[in-house]
Amino acid sequence: MDQITNVVEYEAIAKEKLPKMIYDYYASGAEDQWTLQENRNAFSRILFRPRILIDVSKIDMTTTVLGFKISMPIMIAPTAMQKMAHPEGEVATARAASAAGTIMVPFLILTLSSLATSSVEEVASTGPGIHFFQLYMIKDRNVVARLIRRAERAGFKAIALTVDTPRLGRREADIKNR
Structure with missing residues (x-):
């Protein structure tokens, strides 16, 4: 291609x-x-309304999220295991988000280091981009507090709380691939 x-x-x-x-x-x-x-179906129902005979030479797509100004109403959601697809993983994605002027919410599993592909410090070192920290709620509140302090020291600006994984989904492709 x-x-x-x-x-x-x-x-x-x-x-x-x-x-x-x-x-x-x-x-x-x-x-x-x-x-x-269902997600694919929902996105397929989003239509853009064409504007005819309207000056579009100066379009401003900037917006704010939690008080942070971003270049467009698009953010990068948590995506796991990015180094499986690219050697720089989340670090490259963070650089791209920063260059595009938007927010990245990296998928960082800090409590399970065997699954993490980039550390919060590596992501934060990519430059002046805005990063939100994805936090999985776990029972040990001391671990949660340490993770939040670590993200805060690294310059993360907000927490995206994930509460839907007390039990992981049954991923059939992973089962078939063993």
């Missing part, structure tokens, strides 16, 4: 370039992949 012209083409390139197990991890969801399909 000489030139990527739409988002769907990224998936085809990923399928071609990544090992099957890694591609399946990124491309699949849990259970019967019902939520994954």
